[in-house]
Amino acid sequence: MKAILYKDLLQIRRNTGLLIMLIVAGTLSVLLIGTAAIIRPGVVLAGIMLQATLITFLMSVVPTCAMELIRSDIGNGTLAAFKASGRPNRQYLIAQMIAALVPSGTLGALIVLVFRALVPSLHTVIAGEQGLLLTVEPLLAALILFLWSIFFKGKVLIMTTTTTAQSLTSSPTTGGTQSSADRMAHSPIAVSVRDMTFGYQKSKPVLSHISLDVPAGQSIGILGYNGVGKTTLFGVILGLLRPQHGDAVINADVFPSMRDVFQLTDSNNLTADLTVRENIRFRTMLYATREHPNPVDLAHLEDLPMVKAFEIGDHLDKKVKELSSGLKKRAGIVTGMLFDPKLIMLDEPTNAVDPLTRQLLIELMRQLRADGRTIMTITHDLDYCWSVTDRVVILDNKHLVKDCMTHDFADYQAFTEAVTLGRGKTDVDFGLHAGKAISDTTSTTK
Numbered sequence: 001m002k003a004i005l006y007k008d009l010l011q012i013r014r015n016t017g018l019l020i021m022l023i024v025a026g027t028l029s030v031l032l033i034g035t036a037a038i039i040r041p042g043v044v045l046a047g048i049m050l051q052a053t054l055i056t057f058l059m060s061v062v063p064t065c066a067m068e069l070i071r072s073d074i075g076n077g078t079l080a081a082f083k084a085s086g087r088p089n090r091q092y093l094i095a096q097m098i099a100a101l102v103p104s105g106t107l108g109a110l111i112v113l114v115f116r117a118l119v120p121s122l123h124t125v126i127a128g129e130q131g132l133l134l135t136v137e138p139l140l141a142a143l144i145l146f147l148w149s150i151f152f153k154g155k156v157l158i159m160t161t162t163t164t165a166q167s168l169t170s171s172p173t174t175g176g177t178q179s180s181a182d183r184m185a186h187s188p189i190a191v192s193v194r195d196m197t198f199g200y201q202k203s204k205p206v207l208s209h210i211s212l213d214v215p216a217g218q219s220i221g222i223l224g225y226n227g228v229g230k231t232t233l234f235g236v237i238l239g240l241l242r243p244q245h246g247d248a249v250i251n252a253d254v255f256p257s258m259r260d261v262f263q264l265t266d267s268n269n270l271t272a273d274l275t276v277r278e279n280i281r282f283r284t285m286l287y288a289t290r291e292h293p294n295p296v297d298l299a300h301l302e303d304l305p306m307v308k309a310f311e312i313g314d315h316l317d318k319k320v321k322e323l324s325s326g327l328k329k330r331a332g333i334v335t336g337m338l339f340d341p342k343l344i345m346l347d348e349p350t351n352a353v354d355p356l357t358r359q360l361l362i363e364l365m366r367q368l369r370a371d372g373r374t375i376m377t378i379t380h381d382l383d384y385c386w387s388v389t390d391r392v393v394i395l396d397n398k399h400l401v402k403d404c405m406t407h408d409f410a411d412y413q414a415f416t417e418a419v420t421l422g423r424g425k426t427d428v429d430f431g432l433h434a435g436k437a438i439s440d441t442t443s444t445t446k
């Protein structure tokens with residue numbers, strides 16, 4: 001809760017849009033108070049003006065703040081991180097409620113006091129029953145709007161689903177070299193997807209009847225063309241999306257806490273308005289337990305091997321939104337890896353990184369794989385996949401169409417042919433000749 005409030009506070013402070021809105025709402029309130037103080041209205045008009053002031057302030061600020069914070073938390077992976085911290089979901093909602101309602105409630109009370117002091121006709125009214133109605137009504141309305149905004153962004157509530165404790169037996173592995181198969185044969189299932197169907201709209205499934213068991217210690221690549229549903233599959237496994245049919249679980253016998261799970265999303269799980277250091281601090285607060293109050297040594301971040309290896313020491317105090325895409329990716333990987341995850345779920349980790357960082361990432365994954373971590377990687381980078389995975393599955397047209405062991409392939413070429421489903425395109429007509437023909441005609445005319 002402390003972590004969420006810390007993040008919310010920094011986020012509001014650095015969100016220009018929200019600050020402008022607060023200033024506009026504040027100015028309108030001051031104008032209304034000022035007018036009331038000058039014209040000294042009667043009880044009825046003064047009551048209306050007081051309510052108008054409270055409504056202007058509370059109703060615009062509370063839902064907007066709540067929506068903005070929750071929206072960005074969904075987008076930047078904060079919710080995934082929160083879920084991964086293993087804390088009860090109600091803590092998130094309570095923290096957001098405190099962040100939205102306590103400051104606005106306090107300011108609301110202040111507005112009432114100022115009104116009372118400046119408008120004599122309200123003295124007796126505010127002290128009485130009517131006064132309670134006058135002041136509590138807008139606060140109640142703000143609370144209802146706050147709840148509505150959470151329901152409107154209903155994904156937050158879906159956090160209460162899936163990832164459940166289940167004892168699962170060993171996984172069927174298809175093919176593979178003897179050594180890989182042996183290594184996995186007796187491993188418990190780390191992630192299990194059973195006959196799972198999901199669509200963003202009920203009538204249009206993105207994934208249909210997917211079944212996939214990932215044994216602990218396996219490094220698996222999830223491939224498929226753009227838009228086939230790879231990221232969606234991660235969302236379902238992590239419990240951020242609710243399947244329409246079947247289920248997807250992370251085995252709690254293997255990963256007793258969701259703290260063991262690290263997911264690298266498109267947004268690299270970083271809050272854009274915060275610096276890299278603040279993001280790490282936020283995650284440290286989120287992951288702190290009584291036994292381990294400081295899971296990461298914040299005082300010596302620069303000296304940590306992971307920070308040094310990915311060379312982000314010089315960028316720790318820059319806001320994430322000011323970093324290049326590659327640096328964001330590096331910061332996201334470091335932020336997640338500092339907490340020593342056992343299940344690593346990466347969504348296009350080599351996207352946008354330079355060749356040296358890519359090589360570094362491959363080396364890191366090799367070491368983690370040798371260390372027995374379970375790694376699931378969504379990638380279009382076949383060379384990376386060839387280097388660090390034991391197994392690849394391919395999604396196509398809503399289904400899981402291929403499931404094979406990397407070392408079953410004689411060489412890289414055979415691997416690429418198989419995983420592109422034989423759809424490699426050469427000799428494609430891009431209409432360039434037509435363009436040339438036009439330019440030829442033009443030059444002839446000249």
Ligand SMILES: Nc1ncnc2c1ncn2[C@@H]1O[C@H](COP(=O)(O)OP(=O)(O)OP(=O)(O)O)[C@@H](O)[C@H]1O
Pocket residue numbers: 200206224225226227228229230231232233
């Ligand atoms: N929030 C959303 N609401 C509605 N449709 C969505 C949403 N997110 C994704 N989709 C759709 O679901 C389908 C699968 O998207 P997803 O991002 O899972 O694909 P992907 O395989 O990860 O693609 P890529 O390789 O381009 O990253 C796409 O058609 C996409 O347009």
